[in-house]
Amino acid sequence: MVCASLTLTIPKRTWIGTVSRNHPSAEFRVRSAQSADAVGVGFVELLAEKPTEIIESIRSFDPVHTVEVFHQEPNRALLQIEADKPILLDVLDKAGVPVEMPFEIQNGQVEWKLTTTRNRLSTLGSALDESEVGYVVEHIHAKPEFDRILTNKQQRLIEAALRRGYYDSPRQCTQEDLAASLDMAKSTCSEILHRAEERIVKSFERGTESDRTAPRQTA
Template identity: 25%
Template sequence: MTVTTEFLLSSSSLPLVSLAESVTSNQFECVHGLCLEHDARVFVVYLEPTEDVSESDLLALDEVVEATALGRASGKDVYQVTIELADVISEAFAPERFTATQMEPTVVTPEGWYEKKLFQNYNAFNGMRTRCEEYGVDIELLSISQNAPEGDESSQYGLTDRQHEALTLAISRGYYESPRQVSTEELAQEMGISQPSMSSLLRRGERQLLTSALGTQTEIDTLSR
């Protein structure tokens, strides 16, 4: 069950924030690959022509080691800049620790980076938040919403969204393997709920799946006679 998130990243180590402070609009868009490679150093920056920012202006920034004008796109001046990333930023964005898809370009502001990302689930987002906070990058969550699964599998079998999420997590973690690879306590911790609530979600979800596959209790009783 994917989730769409909007959040603000804040850290004195984030690159290009000082550029946002210097332009009249106090913001600009950029595209980077930090969610794919934690040491990605190439950023594509989109600036309004009225800002009158040059390659020399970009090179004057402490973190910029190379700047190349790429022309104009969608009415904006486009630059490719190579950044000398701070170690904490390089480490905080560790794609092997979470999966995220950038939905819109990053908006760089004097307060930090505004991001809109798609995560596999709530746990994946929490993984990124924990990782960033460990390295001194604050995350202010602005919004988070759950997306309906493709094909609406949960509706197909009569599961609630939470039952579907719990069962999917349990299967992925090896709960139904023999022997079990994870406990209900560990699953509950990942979902941020109590162990009794997790057990209840699994039990009700399992019953719903069995009922969908085998029919109602009346039909089962009839077959068993």
């Protein structure tokens, strides 16, 4: 698995590309979105000085079917927007990659964070290359898969340590507390923990070295 962060540039010809550029200080926070039968539906939080003006602007575009206002304040509105499938959803559907929600659109640009496989990430890159969306990969790094690099005992101990706050700062439990919670001798706990941490660090370093050779994508 890999974690990646991308900055995308939405084409000006799209309604969201036009509206967000016409109101560069406005933030469109997409809380959820889905598409079916070439139509996309998104639940969006709009943060702007004059949300009413922006909402009316959105409604004026032919691809936009409906805009429902669930809640509105002087500088904020919650909207459900139904429109012809947006270009961003089309790219995600083609790649089959889930993106972390919410993500923000501002002044024609989008920040995406995602966790997926290298093959899926490559498919996403191809889908973006075939679209009109420009993009830059800001960073990419490997995400350790505990079930692949650790033994069952090591995984059980690491997960318990995370739950109990052993790796928090400041630390919420001692190694002795951790061992007692698992009915384990402190010396045994220390040895298993050390070996697990060694595997995780080495796995991360292998992933980092691999990622250093990955080219930055631009369009």
